[in-house]
Amino acid sequence: MPTDPESEYDPTLGNKFIFVTGGVMSGLGKGITAASTGRLLKNAGFDVTAVKIDPYLNVDAGTMNPYQHGEVYVLKDGGEVDLDLGNYERFLDEDMTFDHNITTGKTYQHVIEKERAGDYLGKTVQIIPHVTNDIKRRIREAAEGTDVCLIEVGGTVGDIEGMPYLEALRQFAHEEDDEDILFTHVTLVPYSKNGEQKTKPTQHSVKELRSIGLQPDVLVGRADDKLEPHTKEKIALFCDVPTDAVFSNPDVEDIYHVPLMVEEEGLDEYVMQELGLADRAIPAAERDNEWREIVTREREDEVDIALVGKYDLEDAYMSVNEALKHAGLAKGVNVNINWVDSDEMVDGSAGGKHRERLEAADGIVVPGGFGSRGTEGKIRAIEYARENDVPFLGLCLGFQMAVVEVARNVLGYEDAHSAEMDDGTSHPVIDILPEQYEVSDMGGTMRLGAHQTDITPGTLAEDVYGGSSCTERHRHRYEVNPNYFEDFAETDLVFSGRAGNRMEILELEDHPYFLGTQFHPEFRSRPDRASPPFVGLVETAMELAGIDGADDAADVKGVEA
Numbered sequence: 001m002p003t004d005p006e007s008e009y010d011p012t013l014g015n016k017f018i019f020v021t022g023g024v025m026s027g028l029g030k031g032i033t034a035a036s037t038g039r040l041l042k043n044a045g046f047d048v049t050a051v052k053i054d055p056y057l058n059v060d061a062g063t064m065n066p067y068q069h070g071e072v073y074v075l076k077d078g079g080e081v082d083l084d085l086g087n088y089e090r091f092l093d094e095d096m097t098f099d100h101n102i103t104t105g106k107t108y109q110h111v112i113e114k115e116r117a118g119d120y121l122g123k124t125v126q127i128i129p130h131v132t133n134d135i136k137r138r139i140r141e142a143a144e145g146t147d148v149c150l151i152e153v154g155g156t157v158g159d160i161e162g163m164p165y166l167e168a169l170r171q172f173a174h175e176e177d178d179e180d181i182l183f184t185h186v187t188l189v190p191y192s193k194n195g196e197q198k199t200k201p202t203q204h205s206v207k208e209l210r211s212i213g214l215q216p217d218v219l220v221g222r223a224d225d226k227l228e229p230h231t232k233e234k235i236a237l238f239c240d241v242p243t244d245a246v247f248s249n250p251d252v253e254d255i256y257h258v259p260l261m262v263e264e265e266g267l268d269e270y271v272m273q274e275l276g277l278a279d280r281a282i283p284a285a286e287r288d289n290e291w292r293e294i295v296t297r298e299r300e301d302e303v304d305i306a307l308v309g310k311y312d313l314e315d316a317y318m319s320v321n322e323a324l325k326h327a328g329l330a331k332g333v334n335v336n337i338n339w340v341d342s343d344e345m346v347d348g349s350a351g352g353k354h355r356e357r358l359e360a361a362d363g364i365v366v367p368g369g370f371g372s373r374g375t376e377g378k379i380r381a382i383e384y385a386r387e388n389d390v391p392f393l394g395l396c397l398g399f400q401m402a403v404v405e406v407a408r409n410v411l412g413y414e415d416a417h418s419a420e421m422d423d424g425t426s427h428p429v430i431d432i433l434p435e436q437y438e439v440s441d442m443g444g445t446m447r448l449g450a451h452q453t454d455i456t457p458g459t460l461a462e463d464v465y466g467g468s469s470c471t472e473r474h475r476h477r478y479e480v481n482p483n484y485f486e487d488f489a490e491t492d493l494v495f496s497g498r499a500g501n502r503m504e505i506l507e508l509e510d511h512p513y514f515l516g517t518q519f520h521p522e523f524r525s526r527p528d529r530a531s532p533p534f535v536g537l538v539e540t541a542m543e544l545a546g547i548d549g550a551d552d553a554a555d556v557k558g559v560e561a
Contacts, residue, residue, distance in 0.1 A: 015179045016148040016275045017139070019169050021214075023157045023187040023205025028222045029258075030186035031084040033249055034150045035091035036259040037184075040268035042092060043288050044281040046147040050088040051100050051139055052081070054154045055161040059105035060098070062446075070315030074473045074523055075100075078449030083318050084152065086523070090322060091259070093526055099142050104161060107134050127164050135168040136175075148275070157185075158208050170213040180275045185209060185216035186249070189223040189231065197223060197231040199238065206239040217274060219246045220267070226250050244270065254325075256295040256527055294329055294528055302334035303541045306361035308381040310342050310374030320367045320395065323525035327534040333542055345377030358384060362541035363391040363513075366398030368475070368520060372421040379405045391513040391540040393533055394506075396476055399516035400430045402506060403480055406493045420478050431481040447474045453504040453519070459496035460507045460515060464536040470497070472519035479503065479518060513540035 018037070022030040031052070038048045058064065061072045062080035073086040079098025089096055111134055115125045143149035153169070155162045173181045187202040206216060219241055221227045226248040227235075236243040247265045252258055262268060272278045305324055309317055321337055328335035338361065344354040358364065364385045366378050378398065382405045385392035394402045400418055407416035407429045415422070418430035452471045455461045462468065480495070480503040488495070497505025497517070508514035515533055525531035542548075 015140075015143060015176070016182075016277065017143065017172070017179060018148065018150045018182045018184060018271065018275075019172075020150060020152045020184045020186065021157055021166070021209065021216075022153070022155070023185060023209065024201045025188055026156050028186050028188055029249070029255075030220075031087055031152050032091075032255050032258050033186055033220055033262070034152050034184070035087050036262045037268055037271060038088070038148070038150050039091045039259045039291065040263055041148055041272070041277075043291070044268065044272065044277075045287075046277065046281070047145075048092055048148045048150065049094060049100065049143060049146045050085075050092065050096070050150040050152070051102060051142045052084045052088070052152050052154065053102045053135075053165050054082050055104050055159065055165060057105045057108070057161075058103060059109060060101070060103065066311050066316035067313060070313070071318050072475070073319065074448060074475045074520060076450040076473060080448065080475070082154070083315060084154075086319050086322075087255075088150075090526055093528070099138070102135065102138050102165075104164075107131060107138070110134055128167060131164050132168040132171060135165060136172055139168075139172070147277075157205055157212075163212075166209075166212050166214060173214075182218065182271060182274055183214055183216045184218040184220060186220045186222060189221040189227060189235075191224070197228055199231060199234045202235055203238045216241060217245060218267070218270065220249050221246065222249050224251050254295065256291075260292060260295070290528065297329065297332060299328065299332055299334045301332075301542070301547045302336055303328075303362040303538060303545055303547070304336045304338055304360060305363045305365055305537070305541065306338050306340045306358045306381070308340045308342050308345070308358070308364060308366045308378055310369060310377075312339065312341065317367050319520070319522040319525070320365060323522040323531045323534045324365070324538070326525045326527050326530035327538040329527055330530040330535050331538050331542060333538065333547060335538060340381065342374035342377030342381065345380045361390065362545050363393070363537050365537070366392075366394045366401060367522075368396030368398065370397070370420075375401060375418075375421055379408070383409055386508065386511070386514060389512050391537050391544065392511075392515070393513075393537045394516035395522065396474075396518060396520055399506060399518050400478065400480075402514075402516045403429050403488075403493075406488065406491055407484070410491045410493070411487055418478055427484075429481050429484050430478050432478050446477045447479075449473060451499060451519070453497040453499050455505065456494075456496045456498075459494065460513070460536075461496040461505045464515065464532045466532070470532075472517070472521050473523045474519045476518065512544060513537060 020030050020034040022028050041048050060080045061082050070083045072080050073083050074080055075097055076095050077097045081101040085096050085101055111130050139151055153165050187205045189197050192198055219235055219239060232246040233243050235246050247267045252261055272281055324335045324337055338357045340354045340357050358381055364381055366381060378401045382402050404416055407413045413427040415425050416427035416429050417425040419428040419432060450471050450473050452469055454469050455465060482501055492509040494507050495503040496507050504518045506516040513536060517533060521531040521533045
């Protein structure tokens, strides 16, 4: 949905900060809780941003294994960050920058560089005050020009790596007269065998937080169901907060329903009251209600999309999953995403249930990735899509493997491959970027961030994007080898999107929908503004499945740069 024209920064409000911590266990959904609160504050007319603190020693998430940490999300400025930044962008419909992600590696690197340069004038450099001061500086700089800044502290209270951040937050609350601070703590409320909601884990978590010098202003209990009134009262009593400051965040059918639950609980109204924003908010009856209309839209029909990858972990493909879901919202259809293990696709007719899922699919997506494992299975899946007129979308590595598949099975270059996977191939149709020849440091060496692609008129790509160019985010080291451009011109493969001599979009002539992108369009997809390539895939899958009457209410074309 378009940002409310009244959601503009108002310097007279002062600086408002909402710090979100988590207790008991990780993965509770404190980021979704924070993002949902931010969505409602935007609906109320305030300019909102977010900061994610990751206490790990990595400078960024770029070298992290998806099995350990989920997908690496890429920002418009090329920052490689935690997947939670993707949730903030999707919920707030704001483009973040690398400054909105604080890591221990980034902070310590900066402090050490200043020490080496003599900026501390011979002082002993310590966690307090030098590291904590740098943390506070980063938060304030990221919040500049906005009404409210949400700051999520990754990990769980009590983690040793998170202690400098909690200390920085303790100091933060006592420094500036024009800053209003609200501490929100998200905890687990488990059930006993007899079904009773247990508050002891929350009590111990808050006790740990208070021992550090932080008293939560708001407590959010994560449970299967809403917190019982007596559970809220008990938490309030033992954690020294008003009962009105204890809120439920139960499991819901879809994460995009969390703002609706938060709103029903009144968390947003309580936050605005505590931060002195209530009198400036758009009246509840006049607020933008489009989010609710989009995410609760009735969808009876469904399509099955096969996601062919090597990671048996949903978080590894989070943005792809969400982009498919957004396309379903845009077209008024449920999108069932069925994971196909690319390792199981290597032997033609083998693969068991994974092959069956592929053959039963209304559409196929081959996402990005690194390394050789699973690539042969991806090539088989692409071959199946090409030969059987199944709607196909290849993303980054999926784009590259589509080039390899055509080189092998159409041009007849049997050993064609990417030089990344096989440096001995006689036909390296995918090769390393020229600027990477002398690179040895794996951190931050790729083509990253938003870049413009020029689209060829009269192509599927032009129809999908509804214009002559698009700007999407990249994350890759390899690309189509220019030495093979003339060879591919003899096939049905068309490179319909280019950036200079770089091939950015490919498609097949005489195919219902065969599209590959060197970039990652999933990173710019939003619930109310679905990514065009994903919408095109779902729309074609619907047409071939005989589904009509799709809801075209959402504007899915002409994505702005």
